[in-house]
Amino acid sequence: MALEDVTQRLYRITGALERASVPYALVGGQAVALWVATKEPAAVRTTKDVDLLLGRVDLSRALAAARSVEMDYFEVLGVGMFLDRQDPHPRHAVHLVWAGEKVRADYPCPSPGVDESEPLADGLRVVSLAGLVRMKLMSHRDQDRVHLRDLIDVELIDRALLAQLPSELASRLEALLSEMGR
Numbered sequence: 001m002a003l004e005d006v007t008q009r010l011y012r013i014t015g016a017l018e019r020a021s022v023p024y025a026l027v028g029g030q031a032v033a034l035w036v037a038t039k040e041p042a043a044v045r046t047t048k049d050v051d052l053l054l055g056r057v058d059l060s061r062a063l064a065a066a067r068s069v070e071m072d073y074f075e076v077l078g079v080g081m082f083l084d085r086q087d088p089h090p091r092h093a094v095h096l097v098w099a100g101e102k103v104r105a106d107y108p109c110p111s112p113g114v115d116e117s118e119p120l121a122d123g124l125r126v127v128s129l130a131g132l133v134r135m136k137l138m139s140h141r142d143q144d145r146v147h148l149r150d151l152i153d154v155e156l157i158d159r160a161l162l163a164q165l166p167s168e169l170a171s172r173l174e175a176l177l178s179e180m181g182r
Helices: 002-019 026-039 058-069 129-139 142-153 159-162 167-179
Strands: 024-027 050-054 071-076 080-083 093-096 117-121 125-127
Touching: 002 024, 002 050, 002 058, 002 071, 002 093, 002 167, 024 026, 024 129, 026 050, 026 129, 026 142, 058 071, 058 142, 093 167, 125 129, 129 142, 129 159, 129 167, 142 167, 159 167
Parallel strands: 050 093
Antiparallel strands: 024 050, 071 080, 080 093, 117 125
16 A cells, blocks of 8 residues: 555656646655666565755746645755645655755765756656766765665676775765675
8 A cells, every 4th residue: 555655746746747847856765666667677676755856946837736636745864855735744755865966965966956857757857877876975964875786786787986986986986886795
C-alpha cells in the first residue's frame, strides 16, 4: 500500500508539472531506481519518498501545478516540499532540490541543472547518471552509499567516471569502487 502511495504521488506531481510545462528532474532514490531498472529491473529497491529537482525561477508555476493536484507548498527547516492535502506529513512529501544551487554550503558543487536530465521509464524526466552520482557523493549518507553501490553493482558506474568528478567526490567514489572490487 505504501509503495502504491509513493508511486501515485510521483505520477500526480510529475504529470501536473508536465501539463504546466514546468521543467523538472527526478532525483534521489526514485532516480536511482529508474536508472537501475534500465540495466536490471530485479535489482531495483523501493523508496519511500519523491525528490524533485526544480529551478527556483519556475517555483510559481510549480506551485500552481502542485495545487492543481491537491498539493501545497511548505518549507520546513529550509527544505521546500509539496504536501498532499489528504496526507500532509513531511515524510510523505515531495521534497524539492533547487537546480544549480548547493544543498548545503559546505558541498563542493551545486546540484545539477534541470537541463541535465533525460526521459527514462514512462517519459519521466530523471537527472543524468553523472548528475545523480555527484549528488549522492555530496550527500554521502548511508543510504546514498547504498544507492551508489546499487548503481555500481549493475555496472552503471565504473572507474571512468572518476576523472569527471572533483577530487573530494572522486575519492569517495574510489573508496566505494575499491570496496566492491571494481
